[in-house]
Amino acid sequence: MSNAVRIHHFPKSGHAHRALVFAQLAGIAHEAIFVDLAAGEHKTPEFLDMNPNGQVPVLQDGDVVVSDSNAILVYLARKYASDWMPSDPVGEAAVQKWLTLAAGEIAFGSCAARLITVFGAPLDADFAAATADKAMKKLENGLEGRDWLVGDRPTIADVAGYSYTAHAPEGNVSLDPYPNVRAWIARFEALDGFEPMPSTAAGLVA
Structure with a gap:
């Protein structure tokens, strides 16, 4: 999965589900990274470095980091699945x-x-x-x-x-x-x- 994008998510977040289900539907290689919201993982310094808002989902694609579920959809479609946009x-x-x-x-x-x-x-x-x-x-x-x-x-x-x-x-x-x-x-x-x-x-x- 080294060439896969990484999607930081929480399973019952509809915003995170958007990102994950799109990667699945479009056949985009991805690694789903579980963020334990109950344990406060979304408020750790490491996570806040990726998204200062402390929210899932967050996409990592090499050096590129994208937060906001709709922005992630646009990025993935433009780069990996142009027929979806x-x-x-x-x-x-x-x-x-x-x-x-x-x-x-x-x-x-x-x-x-x-x-x-x-x-x-x-x-x-x-x-x-x-x-x-x-x-x-x-x-x-x-x-x-x-x-x-x-x-x-x-x-x-x-x-x-x-x-x-x-x-x-x-x-x-x-x-x-x-x-x-x-x-x-x-x-x-x-x-x-x-x-x-x-x-x-x-x-x-x-």
């Missing part, structure tokens, strides 16, 4: 729109709702539920009449949106009103190389 301006702009949704309303919606119900995070449950509904409606409308969010094949837009959307029910966010989203989740999970994020149990998430 459109090169034309219109396609790339469309992907960026969905990356923004993942970093915004999905993060503050279904991700936050899951943090509250599963991990007891002191966040606003009503705000999380309302924000999750906004994100789900955007995904539902964006998937109307199409299999994938951008173009006719999966891209990193789908990867960025998947993990916290698929696990939204763990935060009491129902997927029942969103048939397009449910069908998209099923298609994503049927892709060669897909590996799921573990279901919730006692522990920490980032």
Whole structure:
């Protein structure tokens, strides 16, 4: 694995799952490095040298270090899996729109709702539920009449949106009103190389 990229992760982090599942789907050689959040490994000087924010995931590719899950997706696609990132301006702009949704309303919606119900995070449950509904409606409308969010094949837009959307029910966010989203989740999970994020149990998430 000496030529593999290293992905520092925590198994129940949806942000970390984005990076790992993309490497798996795209066939990118990688080594998964477990970060014990409960033991505070993400706050050690060694980890903070890689990511001063003290969060997973972190990617190491030789001398290159990339933090932030969406930035990692862009880096990996550009360097190792160009078919997952459109090169034309219109396609790339469309992907960026969905990356923004993942970093915004999905993060503050279904991700936050899951943090509250599963991990007891002191966040606003009503705000999380309302924000999750906004994100789900955007995904539902964006998937109307199409299999994938951008173009006719999966891209990193789908990867960025998947993990916290698929696990939204763990935060009491129902997927029942969103048939397009449910069908998209099923298609994503049927892709060669897909590996799921573990279901919730006692522990920490980032």
